[in-house]
Every structure is written in structure tokens, then in C-alpha cells.
Amino acid sequence: MKAVILAGGQGVRLRPITENIPKPMVTVLGKPIMEHIVRHLSHYGFDDLLATLHYRPRAIRDHFGDGSDFGVSLRYTLEHKPLGTAGSVKLGADFLDETFLVIAGDALTDFDLEAFWAFHKAKGAKVSLCLKRVSDPGEFGVVVTDDHDRVVRFVEKPGLSELCSDTVNTGIYLIEPEILKAIPDDIPYDFAGDLFPKLLEQEIPLFAYVAEGYWSDIGTLEQLKQSHWDLLDGKVRLPLGGNLIGERIWLGDGARVAKDAELGSPCWIGENVRIRSGVKIGSYSVIAPDVEIDARATVNRSIIMKNSFIGESADLRNCIVGGSSVIEARCEIGDDAIIGARSHLGRQVVVMPGVSIWPDKEVNSNTTIRENLVWESLLRPSIFGSRGVSGLANLHITPEYAAALGKAFGSWIQRGARVAVGRDGHPFSRLIKRAFISGLLAVGVNIDDLEEVSLPETCFITGFGRHLSGGVHIRISDEHPSVAVIELFDADGMPLLRSARRKIEAMFHRAEFPKVSVENVGNLSYPGRVDERYADHLRQHLSRTATQPWIDRVLHYCRESNLARILSDLLGSNALHHLESDYKENSDVPAIPYERIAEIARLNRKIALIIERGGERLTLVDELGTIHRAERTQELLTAAFIIGAPPEEPVFLPPDHPKFLAELADARVRRVVITHKEPAAQLNTVKKSMQTEGVWLHFVHFYLGYAAVAASLRLLEFLGREHLTLHDFERQIPISHCRRFVLQCPWDHIGRVMRELSQRPEARLNAAPEGVRLDLNGDWVYVLPSADAPELEISMEAANTARLAQLEQEVAQRVRSLIP
Secondary structure (H helix, E strand, O other), rough: OEEEOOOOOOHHOOOOOOOOOOOOOOOOOOHHHEEEEEEEEHHHOOOHHHHHHHHOOHHHHHHHHOOOHHEEEEEEEEOOOOOOOHHHHHHOOOOOOOEEEEEEEEEEEEEHHHHHHHHHHHOOOOOEEEEEOOOHHOOEEEEEEEOEEEEEEEEEEOOOHOOOOEEEEEEEEEOOOHHHOOOOOOOOOHHHHHHHHHHOOOOOEEEEEOOOOOOOOOOOOHHHHHHHHHHHHOOOOOOOOOEEEOOEEEEEEEEOOOOEEOOOOOOOEEEOOOEOOOOOOOOOEEEOOEEEEOOOOOOOOEEEEOOOOOOOEEEEEEEEEEEOOEEOOOOOEEEOOHHHOEEEEOOOOOEEEOEEEEEOOOOOOOOEOOOOOOOOOOOOOOEOOOOOOEEEOOOOHHHHHHHHHHHHHHHHHHHOEEEEEOOOHHHHHHHHHHHHHHHHHHHOEEEEEEEEEOOOHHHHHHOOOOOEEEHHHEOOOOOOEEEEEEEEOOOOOOEEEEHHHHHHHHHHHHOOOOOOHHHHHHEOOOOOOOOHHHHHHHOOOHHHHHHHHOOOOOEEEEOHHHHHHHHHHHHOOOOHHHHHOOEOOOOOOOOHHHHHHHHHHHHHHEEEEEEEEHHHHEEOOOOOOOOEOHHHHHHHHHHHHHOOOOOOOEEOOOHHHOOOHHHHHHOOOOEEEEOOHHHHHHHHEEEEEOOOOOHHHHHHHHOOOOOOOHHHHHHHHHHHHHOHHHHHHHHOOOOOOOOEEEEEHHHHHHHHHHHHHOOOEEHHHHHHHOEEEEEOEEEEEEEOOOOOOOOEEEEEEEOOOOHHHHHHHHHHHHHHHOOO
């Protein structure tokens, strides 16, 4: 049997969900409404179908094709201009040569179409209308019939005084083909408004069948949500799919739910969904296929459409999230808010109740959206943060993104140059590295593929390699297992300065990349021996006599296999990888087992080196098992440099350094240079002022915090030369009372807040090359805008712990008073 699906609607009242898709493609339980219709028609033997298209027709054609995947034959007509319900059906007149059914492409129903067909044939009708009794007929077209089921008249959306029946037109009809002759060609013409009144005037009988069952004209966002709730409540006799695993809890094939996740009833979870530890899915929530919900997120009475990501500790309440959207950690989305498809909300974004965000919008972290976001995204000033480009793996940092960034970097490097590219051991880093390399090769840049190496090794090879013009390192963040980081370096192995980053970003956004002939694409080579070259350089400039006492007296915990081998080779140190089984609570990132390492160090009377963050950060454990966290370790390293480095080398201190380090440098008559906090500017200052030649910068100024193995070796060299244990040395170095925290501040208010702080009488504008430093009766406070988020980074030092707590409270209140 034949049927026509009216699929040309725009769905204006369903925006922003329908901004880029036709109304029939809006999904219900992860499938387009029209797919539910097609399967329902097929169930009743309507397997020869015609769909009338107008708005964004390709979306429907691409999904349904010829209908064979859905067990039907499907063809299409296309309205080049709106022709109304009847006019669009007339376009298919050549196909409609027998009794056919007409149904709207946005109607969710479980009507018994076989009974409707039998009614039509029994009446010998030319046209039969399918009606539904409703409690609020004033919102629909009311159909009045006589005792013989003949239509008497139509009343469109009657007022209370005009109500004469509770049977309304559902837009489902059975029509004989000869009726098509009454529809004029090529002009807008509707069934209810034009054709049926005309047929009544001509005394052609119209019959009406009152159906039992469910019917919803999904014309508004509220009706869309209600249709989902009705399905979960069993009010619709349609297959829901999935497996019933509890009382009204459906779970799709391939879905993975953490053991401690909570699933309320009723809820529906689609295929291949991943729900991580601590997640709470409230009742009447619908999670469409291929959605990922990160740890401790909460979803209540909300609809999340396909391929979306909900970040850690996010809170969604009675909202709709469009397909392929990214909602990052700790976002809050309020009641009746709508997030359009392919939107990206950064960390801690708050969407107020009732707000709609149109598709393809990006909103930066720590932003509050109080009104509809229709035209422009709300983005941070740059794609670059303090450490390169970072974002959620395979959501923000994708292969396509990496290839485009590779082209932009290669365009800045220029054709014919050579670049070193390294990565950590994660499979996703390998994927992104290959995509980035393809972008470089496409613009004519040659590649030295370092394969799996640590971040310090990549910097070293870039700076000391032959004829290299830049470097790249790709890794998964130590702080979060879902964040990928791409760092770019200049020919000296230094992070790119702001001027270079701006040029690369401009090319990235404009996508203006040079076209290179096939003969001039880049070449790919594998130089190898990276760890050997790095180790040889360290060995060449290290005093073996000074480090000899530490042979076999050191333990190390290092996930970077290359660096672990180097430590074992140079120090004979023992690895502690057997402790790798510990994991952070509710996380995929292995925890650093500090206490267990400290206990082993104490029992063996050995120093332990804990190396983190891609080989950059060092934490020391002394012979007595005392853990010196990264901040204290850096103080010890800096003190060792001030005491033991060649006298001509200045010490480079950030603006928020503890006071005792400057005092120690003065006592040792060592010049102090205050640098930027931002890595690129800081290291550029170090490079310009460094006196030692031929030695890697991070092996000279090892205390800066960018090369943990180099720092470890220099510290052991210093201790050996001074005949000190680590414990004894640490006791000689004063304890600082410092604290660091951040305050959120919108991007567009940061400049004003910093200006007002700089105008305070306690401000010392010449004390730092960036930010504002405040001197407060012997204490100090340093405020710096973050490069990674709309935040102010605040550092402070006080005379003692009690005063430090008081100072933190005072400063937080004072700065918060300036932030709206």
C-alpha cells in the first residue's frame, strides 16, 4: 500500500533544535520522528512511500535513502516553493494511482492504521479523515460529524464559545487518487483549509474515523519533551528499543554504565552510551546513542541528543542538549534551557533557565549566559593557553583540528623547513600526531618523527638538532585523562612567543594555507636514538665524580619510559613501576602513590625522584621518607642553583617567588632577574641572559621546572659536591609561607579589574614585568590574569601560617569586590 509523508516543514517553534535540520528529523529516543513514522507505516503494510520535501531536503534523503534500510521503498518530491499540504501531494500524482494514506512528518502516533483502512473501504469514501478526541480542542482544527460519520463542517482553532466537538483533525487521511484532480497545480493549497471545504461545497462526502490510541503533533519544544515522557510512561504503543534492565529503565546495546552510577526510573539510555563513575541520571531522562557522561555529572529530566559529551560534575536540569554538543566540566544548565546542536560550552559555564543557545556556538569557560545566544560565540581571546593548545580529546582536539593547526604552524615555519614531532604513549596522541604531521606535510614542511618521547626530549632535540626550524609535542594532560595538549616550539626548542602565536592563530582561523604542488610536499623521516642523544648530552656536562656517591642510592617513579631508562643508566636507580596499580577515585588517571613511595624510600634510606607532567615536574622524597611537594622541590632546586652554580650565571625568578630566595641570592652576590610567569616570555628572557654556551638551557637553569631528569641530576651533583644528604640540605633552606588560588573574572572585566588594582597605593608597578604586585606591610600579593581561562591567578606570601590565612581572606574579599 502507498502512503505520503509530508516532510517539508521547518519547525519554527522548535528552534533552535530545527535551525539546521527539517522538522521531521528532530529525534525522539535517538531516532528522527519520521523514522518512527516510516516503521509504523511499514508495520501496517504501507511499504511504498513518497516523502514531500522542501526545507533542508538533503538531511532526509541522506538518512533514509531509498528506504531499503527500513524495509520500505521510498521516493521523494521537492517543493521549490511552499505549495501547502495538498499542493505538495499533487506533485506525486503520477505515483499515487491507488488509495493512499497521508500523514504529517512530525506526528508521533500508534494509531491502528489497519482499522482506519477498513473504515475507509467500508464507507466507500473518496476521502477519510482520522480524528482524535482531545481535552483541549481549541488548539487544533475541530471536525464536526453527523451520526453516519460524515463530516459536516470544520472549525479551525475555535474559541470557547465556538466549541462544538472534541474531535480534532490529526492530519492523517486516506484518499482516492481521483481526488487529486481537484487540487490546482503549482499554487499553495491545503487539505484542511482549501480542499476539504471545496469538496463539502461540491457535496462530495468526507468521512471521519475517530481513532483510539496516542497522537502528538510535535510542534513545540514542550511537546517534544512531553512526547518523550509519554513514551517512558508507556502511553505510546511503539517499540522503544534497548533492553529493560529494571522497572522502566531501558539500556541500549553496547552501553556501559559504571557500577556506582545511579539510574532513576523511568529513563532511557541509547546504544553505545558511556556513563562514568558517580553519575546520577534522574527520572524522565533520555540519553541518546553515543553520548558520554563523565564522572559525577547529574542529569535530571533532560534530553541529551546523539554524540554529545557531558563533562565531569556537570548539572543538567529539565533541558535539551542538541546532538554532537560538548558540555565541559562543572557546567550548569537550567530549567527549559535549550542547547543547539554542535555547541561547545567550556568549563563552569552557567546557562540560566529558559535560555536558548543556537547551533554551532562556542562559549568560553566561566561564562554565565542570561539571554539567548543567537549570532556570536563567546570565546576566549586565543586558542593558545599558557602551554600550547589544549582541549577535550576527540571533541575539541580532533584529527581535523590537528591537521588544520599543522597547516597553520607549517605555513608560519615556511615550506622546505624541517620540524621535529614527538608524542607521549597514549593511542590518541599517536592519532593526533599523525593528523598534525599530515597538515605539515601538505604545506611542504619536512618532518623528523621522534615517535614516543618525553616533552623535555622533544625540546632538547628541537634546540640541538640539525637544521630544525621548530618542534611539536602532543600528549594527554596529567591533570585530566580527557584533555589533549599540543605544544609548539621555535628553532631553539622554546615555547612560541605571543607574536608568533598570533600569526599562527590568524592563519588557522582564516584557513589561508599555501597550495603546494605534489612534487613539493614534505618528506617524513625517523631519526631515532632520541633518548641516547639526550642522555649523551646530560652525561657530557655532568660531573661523574659528584654524582658517584648516589649510584644505587636513588629510586625513581616515572611513567616516561625513555626518561626512566636514562635515570637507570646514569644513576643505577631503581624503578617503582610496580606501584602503578593505584588509581584516583572516580578517574581513569593512575594516582601517584606518594605515601607508598615515601615508605619505600624511608625503609631503604634512599632518595626517591617522582617525575610527572610529561617529564617536567619533579617531587622529591628524602632519605627519611619526607615528601617535598613540587612547590617545595622547586624552592630547593633554586636554592641549590644559587649556592652552587657558576657565579656569572644570574638566577631567574618569577614575580611571585618567595622572599628568602632573593635574600639568599643577595647573600651569595648572585644577580637576580625577575621574569614573566608566562613560559614563552620567561624562557626567552633566560635564553638572552644566559652566560653558559653549548649546554642545554634546562641543564644550566634546571630549577625552572621544565626538565625533571636534568633537575634531578643537577641536584644530586650539587649534594655530592657539598657532601650533603637531601634531608640535611632541606633543613638548611627556610620555609616559605606562600599560597596560590584563582578567582573567576569575565574576560571583558579583567582589564578594568587589573587597572583598579594597579591604581592602589600599595601597588608596585616596577616590581614585575606583568601583572600587579601589592606590598602589604611586609607581606606581598601578586595578581595575574590567566592565559587559560577567565580567571585571576593570585599568589601571596606572609610571615607565618596564621597571617597567611588572614591575608588570603582579606585579598579574596578585596578582589571579589571589583569583579561583577
